[in-house]
């Protein structure tokens with residue numbers, strides 16, 4: 001597996017019979033928890049909204065397919081017996097090929113190349129009940145392109161369908177935070193459009209540099225609401241008022257971690273949910 005410096009998944013379904021043993025490439029339990037919370041919430045909301053027996057799920061920016069396999073696994077356990085199909089799509093043919101090589105044997109999972117700016121490839125030519133794009137928008141260097149992708153994602157959703165965007169929380173990247181072995185160095189001010197360079201350094205002085213762009217969540221929310229969505233910004237953190245607080249506590253406990261860890265002192269991740277109405 002090539003390393004891109006992204007906090008991506010790199011688990012091998014062939015060697016991992018059940019979800020519990022899936023692991024992130026960087027071995028970050030908090031990352032794993034964020035994906036789980038996002039996915040569980042997404043499936044719970046989707047089955048509340050739709051009575052369809054077949055659910056079409058899109059994983060936009062699927063990279064090498066780890067997330068796509070994860071959404072399928074979560075769909076199996078949290079979609080209450082519905083038949084789930086997941087299509088992972090990416091603008092890099094090499095990623096799509098690697099994803100297909102690794103995960104296409106999974107029933108209901110497929111991968112397709114997508115062209116930047118073009119419509120999102122569909123399953124059976126039909127709209128999606130659910131779309132997820134995790135750690136994708138920040139990798140796009142131009143906000144005009146972010147807006148185009150948002151427009152295409154919303155256009156690919158059924159009415160009532162929801163798009164879930166997972167990212168690092170702006171508060172965490174401003175205030176700096178330690179999570180697992182890693183540390184994000186603080187930088188007080190980030191302005192919409194700034195190059196987002198985050199160095200994660202662990203105790204063994206291993207540094208991972210992420211070179212992305214900083215997009216204000218409010219600006220993304222504005223774009224999505226102008227496209228006809230009801231948008232919610234959710235903190236994955238300790239605020240008991242947060243809609244995901246209960247899910248978060250459950251998943252943290254499930255892996256034997258404590259909520260007293262530094263990573264939960266400020267919200268480390270943010271979930272942007274946009275429901276097409």
Ligand SMILES: C[S@@+](CC[C@H](N)C(=O)[O-])C[C@H]1O[C@@H](n2cnc3c(N)ncnc32)[C@H](O)[C@@H]1O
Nearest residue numbers: 006008009061062063067090091092134135136
């Ligand atoms: C940081 S990786 C995230 C991968 C995966 N979603 C995860 O959470 O592990 C970002 C991926 O988004 C893809 N990507 C970037 N811009 C895209 C676009 N406009 N449409 C689809 N995919 C895109 C990149 O090729 C890359 O594979």
